[in-house]
Amino acid sequence: MLSTTTVQTLDDDELQAVLQHEASHVRRRDPATYAIVRGSVNALLFLPAVRGCAERTILDAEIDADAAAIQRVGRGPLLRALARLDAADTGLQQAAVGSIDGMMSDRIRVLSGSALAPAVSARNLRRSAAGVAIVLLPLVGLIAELSRTQ
Numbered sequence: 001m002l003s004t005t006t007v008q009t010l011d012d013d014e015l016q017a018v019l020q021h022e023a024s025h026v027r028r029r030d031p032a033t034y035a036i037v038r039g040s041v042n043a044l045l046f047l048p049a050v051r052g053c054a055e056r057t058i059l060d061a062e063i064d065a066d067a068a069a070i071q072r073v074g075r076g077p078l079l080r081a082l083a084r085l086d087a088a089d090t091g092l093q094q095a096a097v098g099s100i101d102g103m104m105s106d107r108i109r110v111l112s113g114s115a116l117a118p119a120v121s122a123r124n125l126r127r128s129a130a131g132v133a134i135v136l137l138p139l140v141g142l143i144a145e146l147s148r149t150q
Contacts, residue, residue, distance in 0.1 A: 014081035024068035
């Protein structure tokens with residue numbers, strides 16, 4: 001599904017690249033994956049690493065769909081389409097990438113041959129480990145106490 005503004009902004013080759021990208025998402029059932037990933041983020045909000053992993057999962061799906069589009073129409077039309085959408089208003093960017101900050105730029109960097117940064121920072125991993133410990137330690141204590149009383 002593309003907005004009228006997106007269709008009006010892109011030329012025919014760029015539009016074909018975007019349609020091929022979106023068709024790849026449908027074939028791979030990415031919208032269902034996105035729903036599960038976003039639900040996990042909401043359920044595990046207290047673990048910062050979950051958000052980073054979720055964003056990376058979505059970015060990887062976007063990059064895979066980009067690769068599928070490139071196989072069908074070439075790199076140029078897709079790069080031009082992404083650059084136009086990136087330069088356009090925020091509404092087009094959000095529609096194009098599921099409203100995750102910086103994802104459009106990340107995709108353009110990958111298509112241009114650059115590497116991505118790690119999905120989760122060491123700082124967020126430490127915070128998440130602390131969050132898991134805060135949740136699990138009382139639970140382990142409760143289980144130990146229940147075992148002792150029986």
